[in-house]
Amino acid sequence: MLFGLLMALAAALCFGVAMVLQALGAQRHSPAAEGSGLLGTVRAMVNLPFAAGLLLDAFGFVAQLIALRSLPLYVVQAALAGALAVTAVLGAAMLKIRLGRAEWLGVAGVCVGLAVLGATAGKEGQRHPSTAFHWALLGAVALIAVVGGFVWKVREPARAAVMGTLCGLGFGVVGLAVRLLPSITWPHLGPLFSEPATYALLAGGAVSFVFMTEGVRGGKVTTATAAMVLGETALPAVLGVVVLGDRTRAGMLPLAIAGFAVAVAGALALARFGEVAPESDASAADQPSHVG
Known part of the structure; x- marks a missing residue:
């Protein structure tokens, strides 16, 4: 560990x-x-x-x-x-x-x-969810992409928050998918190609990249990054416990929850660094974009 x-x-x-x-x-x-x-x-x-x-x-x-x-x-x-x-x-x-x-x-x-x-x-956790959950992850990526298509033209500042959230959820799917991948040895890679989680991982990463790019494009970097942090940490953490059986050391659950909350809160306080820019450009980055 x-x-x-x-x-x-x-x-x-x-x-x-x-x-x-x-x-x-x-x-x-x-x-x-x-x-x-x-x-x-x-x-x-x-x-x-x-x-x-x-x-x-x-x-x-x-x-x-x-x-x-x-x-x-x-x-x-x-x-x-x-x-x-x-x-x-x-x-x-x-x-x-x-x-x-x-x-x-x-x-x-x-x-x-x-x-x-x-x-x-x-x-x-050593819990092995059913094959249906593997396919559900792939379906979740498709749902994230469809929702993103529907809200693509939403105006700022809501657009940055929505795109950042979708990006974070996509990265959450990537984390879950990795845990579901079968153990393989070279050169026997066949199980990877028949595993839905493999495609959920690849598609989730691609979709997340697109939505993060769109989230910061309008200049609302802090909003998009904060939404991404929440999306990629909160729900995946819960699913890791409920579905995969992740646990803390005996008697340390309250302390672990506190540590998780403090770490995520600290990341949210640093959200503007989701797209690094010199201080002279930071104020400009917070202004809505009026370009096409």
Whole structure:
């Protein structure tokens, strides 16, 4: 279990550092220089900091998969939300973003909450839900996509909240799906291709990426990221306990709940770092976009 906890923290570290590196790369190629269209966006991604950030995202995803196979879901999801603490601290140092008192308290809350969760977490649940639940996850991704299609043209600020929530729920499906994947050995990969959870994982990740992009596109980064944090932590944590049988150490349930709440509250206090920007740009990012 210690190795799984280290992997969860490593995933949070990778995702947090990746966010800062991608922000550095994007700053070097402004829309004015590269163009605001799709081609300009692609050009802005072709630089060393941004590429390094993408590589760290890949390492973080692998670490997340390992952690999810050995830890309760509520611990891993809370740790991933804690990536915002890493981004905030690095952003303060590298991007000259000033942290207020509430944000430093958020960083402290994430650290304390995760420490409590690590100390109180039991082993991952060994309950095996029926095949119907595996298919239900895939159906949930389809439902998330359909709902997103219906609310696509909702106006801000509701749009950011809805898209962020859908993104978080999609990432929650990814976490649940990983726990349902069958154990395999190379080169016998056949069971993965016949497992609905495999496709729920892939589709959930893709849908979540689209909705997160749309959620921050209007400039309401804080709203979208806060909704995402709630979506990817609360419901998956409950399902991990009810469906997968995740538990805490004996007699430590109240303390674990408190640690989870503190960690998530700290992440919410750091929600504006869901899209890192220099302080001079932060106020502009909070304004609604009037572009097409």
